[in-house]
Amino acid sequence: xxxxxxxxxxxxxxxxxxxxxxxxxxxxxxxxxxxxxxxxxxxxxxxxxxxxxxxxxxxxxxxxxxxxxxxxxxxxxxxxxxxxxxxxxxxxxxxxxxxxxxxxxxxxxxxxxxxxxxxxxxxxxxx
Amino acid sequence: xxxxxxxxxxxxxxxxxxxxxxxxxxxxxxxxxxxxxxxxxxxxxxxxxxxxxxxxxxxxxxxxxxxxxxxxxxxxxxxxxxxxxxxxxxxxxxxxxxxxxxxxxxxxxxxxxxxxxxxxxxxxxxx
Numbered sequence: 706x707x708x709x710x711x712x713x714x715x716x717x718x719x720x721x722x723x724x725x726x727x728x729x730x731x732x733x734x735x736x737x738x739x740x741x742x743x744x745x746x747x748x749x750x751x752x753x754x755x756x757x758x759x760x761x762x763x764x765x766x767x768x769x770x771x772x773x774x775x776x777x778x779x780x781x782x783x784x785x786x787x788x789x790x791x792x793x794x795x796x797x798x799x800x801x802x803x804x805x806x807x808x809x810x811x812x813x814x815x816x817x818x819x820x821x822x823x824x825x826x827x828x829x830x831x832x
Numbered sequence: 833x834x835x836x837x838x839x840x841x842x843x844x845x846x847x848x849x850x851x852x853x854x855x856x857x858x859x860x861x862x863x864x865x866x867x868x869x870x871x872x873x874x875x876x877x878x879x880x881x882x883x884x885x886x887x888x889x890x891x892x893x894x895x896x897x898x899x900x901x902x903x904x905x906x907x908x909x910x911x912x913x914x915x916x917x918x919x920x921x922x923x924x925x926x927x928x929x930x931x932x933x934x935x936x937x938x939x940x941x942x943x944x945x946x947x948x949x950x951x952x953x954x955x956x957x958x959x
Contacts, residue, residue: 744882745882748879748882749879751875751879751927751930751931752876752878752879753879754930754931754933755871755872755876755929755930756872761930761931761932761933764930764931765931769931785939785940788931789943791927792927792928792936793920793923793924793947795923796920796922796923796924796925796926796928797920797923797924798923799923799926799927800922800923801915801923802882803878803881803891804878804881804896804919805888806883806885806888809919812912813912813916813919816951817916817920820920820948820951821947823947823951824947824950
């Protein structure tokens with residue numbers, strides 16, 4: 706867990722528009738998960754968490770909550786929409802890593818950005 | 833692996849339109865991953881695969897390829913688009929299971945269906 710916390714650090718939320726903010730966040734997550742060792746460690750912790758409630762609690766509070774709260778604030782979206790956003794972005798990137806052993810190609814990251822922006826672009830939050 | 837192969841079985845592709853086919857496939861995957869023991873087993877195998885090339889090969893050929901080929905045929909989409917579709921659907925559902933210990937709520941599965949249909953609905957394949 707500490708390795709993951711150190712490897713990821715704070716989410717960069719410097720983008721201007723809502724679209725820039727989401728796009729840069731997705732590309733940042735793709736780059737982090739693609740770093741040597743990070744995807745492995747992430748997938749391992751995450752998989753253990755499926756059957757370990759205490760680990761899930763730590764993952765949710767120490768790892769995910771800071772990102773979730775920062776995103777809720779930056780995007781003006783409620784908790785359930787931000788949790789869905791995180792599931793889609795991180796889940797997709799980890800699944801590709803698990804199936805291929807390598808990070809997602811840029812063209813597919815771009816497709817992910819486009820799909821997510823189309824879904825969240827006209828959300829309830831600030832444009 | 834054999835447990836997973838038995839638990840999932842063939843993907844149901846009986847839907848009429850492209851939208852019905854994708855929608856029913858996503859709801860089928862959500863129900864399967866939500867069955868007791870299946871999500872755990874899936875996440876475990878999947879996580880081990882990140883650092884085990886031989887297991888990845890088995891996962892890709894014995895488990896994923898039959899779904900991939902059936903979807904390419906049914907949707908008229910190329911391999912890279914179908915792989916992306918599988919990453920999004922399965923990755924999102926597994927991430928939710930890993931973070932909460934339970935299956936995704938119906939409202940979020942519906943959001944996933946809407947997001948995926950908007951992205952793939954006007955794809956290159958047959959409408």
